[in-house]
Amino acid sequence: MQAEIIAVGTEILLGQITNTNSTHIARGLAELGIDSYYQTVVGDNPQRLSAVIEIAAQRNDLVILTGGLGPTADDLTKQTLAHYLNVPLVEDAAAMQKITDWFAKNEQVMTANNRQQALYPQGAQPLVNHNGMAVGAFYQSSDSADFLLLPGPPRELAVMFDREAKPKLAAAYGDQAQIYSRVMRFYGITESALATKLQPLIDNQTAVTIAPYAKTNEVTLRLSAQAETESAAKAAIDQVDQQIKTLIGRYFYGYGDDNSLVNVVVKQLIDANLSITAAESLTAGLFQSTLGSVSGVSAVFPGGFVTYANEVKHQLVNVPQDIIDTDGVVSEATAKAMALGAQQQLQTDVAVSFTGVAGPDRLERQPAGTVWIGLAYRQQAPIAQQFHFAGGRQRIRQRSVMAGLDLLRHALAADSTLKK
Amino acid sequence: MQAEIIAVGTEILLGQITNTNSTHIARGLAELGIDSYYQTVVGDNPQRLSAVIEIAAQRNDLVILTGGLGPTADDLTKQTLAHYLNVPLVEDAAAMQKITDWFAKNEQVMTANNRQQALYPQGAQPLVNHNGMAVGAFYQSSDSADFLLLPGPPRELAVMFDREAKPKLAAAYGDQAQIYSRVMRFYGITESALATKLQPLIDNQTAVTIAPYAKTNEVTLRLSAQAETESAAKAAIDQVDQQIKTLIGRYFYGYGDDNSLVNVVVKQLIDANLSITAAESLTAGLFQSTLGSVSGVSAVFPGGFVTYANEVKHQLVNVPQDIIDTDGVVSEATAKAMALGAQQQLQTDVAVSFTGVAGPDRLERQPAGTVWIGLAYRQQAPIAQQFHFAGGRQRIRQRSVMAGLDLLRHALAADSTLKK
Numbered sequence: 144m145q146a147e148i149i150a151v152g153t154e155i156l157l158g159q160i161t162n163t164n165s166t167h168i169a170r171g172l173a174e175l176g177i178d179s180y181y182q183t184v185v186g187d188n189p190q191r192l193s194a195v196i197e198i199a200a201q202r203n204d205l206v207i208l209t210g211g212l213g214p215t216a217d218d219l220t221k222q223t224l225a226h227y228l229n230v231p232l233v234e235d236a237a238a239m240q241k242i243t244d245w246f247a248k249n250e251q252v253m254t255a256n257n258r259q260q261a262l263y264p265q266g267a268q269p270l271v272n273h274n275g276m277a278v279g280a281f282y283q284s285s286d287s288a289d290f291l292l293l294p295g296p297p298r299e300l301a302v303m304f305d306r307e308a309k310p311k312l313a314a315a316y317g318d319q320a321q322i323y324s325r326v327m328r329f330y331g332i333t334e335s336a337l338a339t340k341l342q343p344l345i346d347n348q349t350a351v352t353i354a355p356y357a358k359t360n361e362v363t364l365r366l367s368a369q370a371e372t373e374s375a376a377k378a379a380i381d382q383v384d385q386q387i388k389t390l391i392g393r394y395f396y397g398y399g400d401d402n403s404l405v406n407v408v409v410k411q412l413i414d415a416n417l418s419i420t421a422a423e424s425l426t427a428g429l430f431q432s433t434l435g436s437v438s439g440v441s442a443v444f445p446g447g448f449v450t451y452a453n454e455v456k457h458q459l460v461n462v463p464q465d466i467i468d469t470d471g472v473v474s475e476a477t478a479k480a481m482a483l484g485a486q487q488q489l490q491t492d493v494a495v496s497f498t499g500v501a502g503p504d505r506l507e508r509q510p511a512g513t514v515w516i517g518l519a520y521r522q523q524a525p526i527a528q529q530f531h532f533a534g535g536r537q538r539i540r541q542r543s544v545m546a547g548l549d550l551l552r553h554a555l556a557a558d559s560t561l562k563k
Numbered sequence: 564m565q566a567e568i569i570a571v572g573t574e575i576l577l578g579q580i581t582n583t584n585s586t587h588i589a590r591g592l593a594e595l596g597i598d599s600y601y602q603t604v605v606g607d608n609p610q611r612l613s614a615v616i617e618i619a620a621q622r623n624d625l626v627i628l629t630g631g632l633g634p635t636a637d638d639l640t641k642q643t644l645a646h647y648l649n650v651p652l653v654e655d656a657a658a659m660q661k662i663t664d665w666f667a668k669n670e671q672v673m674t675a676n677n678r679q680q681a682l683y684p685q686g687a688q689p690l691v692n693h694n695g696m697a698v699g700a701f702y703q704s705s706d707s708a709d710f711l712l713l714p715g716p717p718r719e720l721a722v723m724f725d726r727e728a729k730p731k732l733a734a735a736y737g738d739q740a741q742i743y744s745r746v747m748r749f750y751g752i753t754e755s756a757l758a759t760k761l762q763p764l765i766d767n768q769t770a771v772t773i774a775p776y777a778k779t780n781e782v783t784l785r786l787s788a789q790a791e792t793e794s795a796a797k798a799a800i801d802q803v804d805q806q807i808k809t810l811i812g813r814y815f816y817g818y819g820d821d822n823s824l825v826n827v828v829v830k831q832l833i834d835a836n837l838s839i840t841a842a843e844s845l846t847a848g849l850f851q852s853t854l855g856s857v858s859g860v861s862a863v864f865p866g867g868f869v870t871y872a873n874e875v876k877h878q879l880v881n882v883p884q885d886i887i888d889t890d891g892v893v894s895e896a897t898a899k900a901m902a903l904g905a906q907q908q909l910q911t912d913v914a915v916s917f918t919g920v921a922g923p924d925r926l927e928r929q930p931a932g933t934v935w936i937g938l939a940y941r942q943q944a945p946i947a948q949q950f951h952f953a954g955g956r957q958r959i960r961q962r963s964v965m966a967g968l969d970l971l972r973h974a975l976a977a978d979s980t981l982k983k
Contacts, residue, residue, distance in 0.1 A: 156599050158590025159776055161583055165604070170578025179576050180611055184585070184602035191600055198618065356579055421869075427855025428848025431869045435847025438923055438956055445872035446879065449841075449851045452865035455909065459866065489875065503858055536858055 144316050145178045147199040151210035151220050152295055153186040164209045164300045168293070171309055174324065174367070177205070177316060187217040189226075196227050200288040205316075210295030212277035214256045221280070221292055225264045228282065228290070232262040235269040238278040245276065263292070270307040275299040281311050289315070323376035324367040327387065329394040330404050330549055334362045340390050350379045353387075360545045361404065396552060404548045408555070409437040415561045417492040417521075420447040421547075422460045422485040424472065425501040425514065427451060430544045445489055450481065456498075460484030471507040473499055478517030478527035486519040493554075494519040495547045496527075501536045511536070514543045520554045564736050565598045567619040571630035571640050572715055573606040584629045584720045588713070591729055594744065594787065597625070597736060607637040609646075616647050620708040625736075630715030632697035634676045641700070641712055645684045648702065648710070652682040655689040658698040665696065683712070690727040695719040701731050709735070743796035744787040747807065749814040750824050750969050754782045760810050770799045773807075780965045781824065816972060824968045828975070829857040835981045837912040837941075840867040841967075842880045842905040844892065845921040845934065847871060850964045865909055870901065880904030880916075891927045893919055898937030898947035906939040913974075914939040915967045916947075921956045931956070934963045940974045 148168050154160045165182050172179050181202065185195045192211075199206045211220030225232050238261035246253035263269045263280040270279030272294060280292040291308055293300050329337060334357035338345075341364075345353050352367045366383055370376035388395055397407040412419055421430050428449045434440050448459045453472055456462040461484040462477055470476040481496035495518055502511025512534070517527040528550060532542040555561065568588050574580045585602050592599050601622065605615045612631075619626045631640030645652050658681035666673035683689045683700040690699030692714060700712040711728055713720050749757060754777035758765075761784075765773045772787045786803055790796035808815055817827040832839055841850050848869045854860050868879045873892055876882040881904040882897055890896040901916035915938055922931025932954070937947040948970060952962040975981065 155586075156589055156602065157593045158586050158588070159774075161581060161586040162602075163581055166575075166578050166581040168578070169576055173577045180606055180608070181615070182576065182582075182604035186600055188600070195601070354579075423848070425855075426852065427860075427864075428843070428851035428867070428869065429855070431848035432846065432852050432960075435845075435849070435869075435871075435921070435960070436957060438921075441871055444847075446869045446875035447848070448868065449848065449855075449866045451855075451861055455866035458909075489878075501855070501858075537856060540852075540855070 146205040207291040209293040332394040422481040424498040478515035479525040482517035482519035566625040627711040629713040752814040842901040844918040846917040898935035899945040902937035902939035
């Protein structure tokens with residue numbers, strides 16, 4: 144089983160937009176176990192589109208077209224495909240109703256070209272568009288390749304592919320085996336170090352596929368297994384999961400595609416009912432803003448401080464002037480004093496502090512990337528840790544935030560008074 | 564003149580990475596006036612790569628290959644191309660020297676496969692890699708298409724394409740006319756509204772190309788002109804620039820590809836020597852963190868406040884309890900009080916405040932997206948403005964930050980005491 148993705152859109156050829164639709168579909172095909180050896184991009188031009196459909200149909204069992212299903216004159220994908228298949232376009236009644244309803248509700252005049260969005264090639268199964276009006280289609284053929292027609296706007300594409308198309312592809316092409324997959328997330332280890340440590344495990348695995356992905360500041364592993372039942376697949380994955388944790392469990396922080404380090408840490412704070420604040424110098428609010436990205440954080444996060452200038456470190460979080468004079472602001476003593484002062488000011492259980500050199504210039508003769516992160520955790524004496532981050536100003540600030548979250552995660556893990 | 568981009572990499576076909584290299588090259592081709600009607604992706608497989616090279620060479624004058632120039636066994640692009648062209652690979656002495664130097668300096672053993680990175684097809688011009696070791700190549704042929712070989716890692720690709728390849732393409736295929744381009748940036752207008760307002764101008768233009776791009780929360784316009792001399796091109800662009808400003812000058816905030824609204828506002832504050840602080844509720848530090856992204860901001864930004872909880876709004880920036888009780892926290896009065904309180908606490912010239920509903924839940928019976936932004940500007944009475952932003956939690960917070968910056972930009976523009 145082999146599929147090719149054709150993205151249709153002149154904007155992609157002009158470099159005005161990046162072809163993220165093909166990435167989304169490609170990942171879905173990999174999960175379904177459908178091979179994909181080619182991707183193509185072509186403009187809104189019926190001759191050239193016909194030519195690439197011809198080439199793709201010859202070298203594949205399934206051709207997936209995305210883009211060009213809309214109402215305007217340059218949306219020609221389904222007309223071109225219908226012509227290639229030599230079938231007429233027919234109207235999907237439900238989609239047509241949705242279009243007329245929308246125009247009625249919004250008191251707009253419906254121009255004739257909008258009907259076009261409800262059309263699909265005769266003989267295909269129409270696919271519902273949950274985020275738009277243009278209907279998709281899955282066309283199975285006995286004498287040529289099969290075709291899948293999907294819309295171009297990424298929000299429409301993603302939902303239609305995941306919810307409508309994927310189950311139909313699995314039913315049409317899947318063997319009856321269940322595919323089960325799980326994402327494990329790691330912070331503090333590079334992709335190459337992780338791959339090296341797991342290499343013997345990866346090499347000796349046949350039942351479970353272990354695929355590492357490098358993300359910004361973290362690494363994920365996708366474990367996938369195929370088995371006759373979901374519970375058999377799950378059992379195989381559970382076993383590998385445990386072996387991975389034995390090898391690199393220190394860096395593992397959570398499961399799931401949409402998870403993140405801040406998500407895990409904030410959930411732990413909410414579960415333990417521990418409040419948090421921060422005093423930020425070089426990160427200038429980025430740590431607190433990252434906490435703020437998690438819905439529900441207000442239950443444990445009353446607010447905090449951005450303390451860029453030395454006087455403000457003293458005024459807002461009581462860093463003693465003699466510490467600043469003696470140790471400097473990029474120092475263990477300042478990081479500890481900032482964390483303690485913030486904790487005391489807002490009477491929280493936890494406070495994290497950041498002081499360091501975001502760059503590009505040096506500060507106190509220390510190079511960009513030198514960062515002290517402080518942590519005042521409950522009644523414990525404050526601690527601070529020094530880091531040397533590579534990269535430009537934004538990378539250094541983002542890495543500082545991740546390191547602060549990780550410091551807190553380890554303190555929570557070590558806290559024996561918390562229920563786990 | 565017609566070119567096709569072929570990205571080589573199994574990771575793209577598996578959806579593990581997005582093909583941003585083709586976007587970068589495509590935009591560069593558009594700027595050079597080279598047409599591009601197709602893009603292809605193929606895996607690290609010599610048979611299939613040969614097949615797509617064959618197809619691309621038939622339908623184009625220039626084929627651009629990116630990826631597969633590295634030292635590992637699956638890096639086969641230049642071997643496959645050399646085989647197609649029937650020429651041997653030869654060694655670039657300068658690139659080889661760089662590789663041996665690196666291994667000597669890092670005290671690593673150089674394995675034989677690393678030599679591969681210094682090879683290029685005989686008869687081509689080698690292209691320097693400023694961010695890596697694999698050399699690129701530009702091969703001009705009298706009897707087939709021309710070929711450009713570029714590396715896969717995006718940092719290596721972008722610099723090699725922009726600095727090494729583009730001038731060679733311009734010299735090889737350009738008419739002798741100078742191409743000059745300028746980027747104008749706009750905030751507060753949608754791409755479609757901008758396109759509608761500029762349509763007559765765009766339709767009547769022949770000398771200058773006007774290309775709008777929708778970016779996150781803003782729109783840019785790229786003006787490009789070709790002329791015999793740079794000053795002639797510049798004069799044509801200047802004229803269109805003025806016409807655009809007459810139509811939508813209110814939304815124009817600055818020039819340049821790497822510019823941003825925060826950059827412009829911070830530079831204006833530094834030039835005017837005006838200090839700034841903020842009190843942030845729903846944005847939770849995102850505004851201050853955005854200020855912190857601009858290098859040099861510490862000259863005017865001493866620090867500020869994240870005031871999530873009601874008590875903290877009172878404790879840190881003196882919002883009177885009766886305002887919170889009477890007007891609520893999502894209110895004009897609270898936004899003004901937060902701005903004024905922050906300004907007074909840190910004795911700054913300017914303070915911006917944010918209070919509203921990031922969602923997903925309602926707050927004080929107001930829906931997600933309801934945001935009040937306050938501004939205390941110098942000795943003026945504080946003002947506040949209400950916004951209704953669409954989107955999820957992060958979009959609402961990001962849009963709030965942009966609106967806050969824009970409010971400040973307009974206050975700075977209206978301040979007649981500042982030198983402009």
